[in-house]
Amino acid sequence: MVAFALQQAGFEVLEADNGEAALKGLVGQKVNLVISDVNMPVMDGLTFVKKLRTDPAFKFVPVLMLTTEAGEAKKAEGKAAGATGWIVKPFDVPKLLEVVGKVVR
């Protein structure tokens, strides 16, 4: 659904089902932004962000966590892992695009 909304807005989107697949898919790629869920199979979102930040190519790429998790403790964990922002679902498409636009700029 996120990919759909972003593609409609003209963004090119790479998708992955979990953190591990995302790390593999990002090898050799140049991206302006990463959006990740927290609760994922195989590798969860926070582990994914921590590992992503160890790669020099992605050290400064903005990472938005898009998740149903709303607890402050979880948000703090996300920030500590290296996330740039936290968006609680359900997301409003125009608002998501506004945030994406801000972060990518």
Added chain:
Amino acid sequence: MKAGPAHVQASASRPPLEHEVDACLAALPVVVRNLGETRTQIEAAVLEVCESFQGIATRAQRSVEEARNILGDGSQAGGGLEATLDAMRTTFDRLLVRMGESVERAREAGQRMQQVTAAVGKIETVLAEVEDIALSTRLLTINAKIQASHAGVHGRGFVVIAEAISELSGKSDAIVGQVRENLAGVSEAVGGAGTVLTQLGDSNGAAVQESQGELHGALDLVARVHGETQSGLERATRTGDELAHEIHRAVTAMQFQDRVSQRIEHLLTALQGMTAGLGEQRAGQPVAPRDHLAALQQSYTMAEEHTGAAAGCADDVVLF
């Protein structure tokens, strides 16, 4: 305590707790499996619906883009239909100007031809005068010879002069004849061409005027149809935007699937915990009683799962 008949009767009919627990233990895994399958089915259904929405939105967008490219709003290279119409109008106007110039030249050629014909007429008049002069000269020569014969010897020189004049008159006649012959050729060549050219110029001029009117009428009609089509395209674009807005709303609503998945996941975890706990108790293992309700509440991750909607619920977008 004295048990009344009603109490004894009730105790004897109730199954023992162990049987109840056994029944729950047998059913719980099935409940867990069913819940898991339900979650999977919901996810698949929502994904399919979203893909359909994506297809609808993409097709609507493509239709509007294709129409815009055909009609042209001036932003594309080549400009589309609007620019083509303008180019056609300019080309037709230039063509009609050139045709008008051709008509004018034909008229001028006709007038020149008529001037040539008039000049030929004047030359004929002059030739006639020359012929009269030649005739008068011949008559004068004859008279001169007669007078010379009367003058006898003294008239001989005069006869020679008269004969020379007569010879010149003859040559003049020959020249007049040649000129008249040449003029006849010119007249034949020019013929009625002057009149025809003038008439051609007049009729072509009228045809050019008529064609100009018809061409501009046709272009105006095409421009009118194009204008109506542009209006239709604008309406289609507005409808497309409204459709996109509705799809956005649907996408937002579809996110219920995430929350449902999360809730079911928490329920599954709690049920699996209860199954394990009951199983251990049933097997007679020494296990401390668990607070399943506390464990369930601790598993909550969403704002709406916590008691009191405001608890732990901060802004829904936070940039660190």
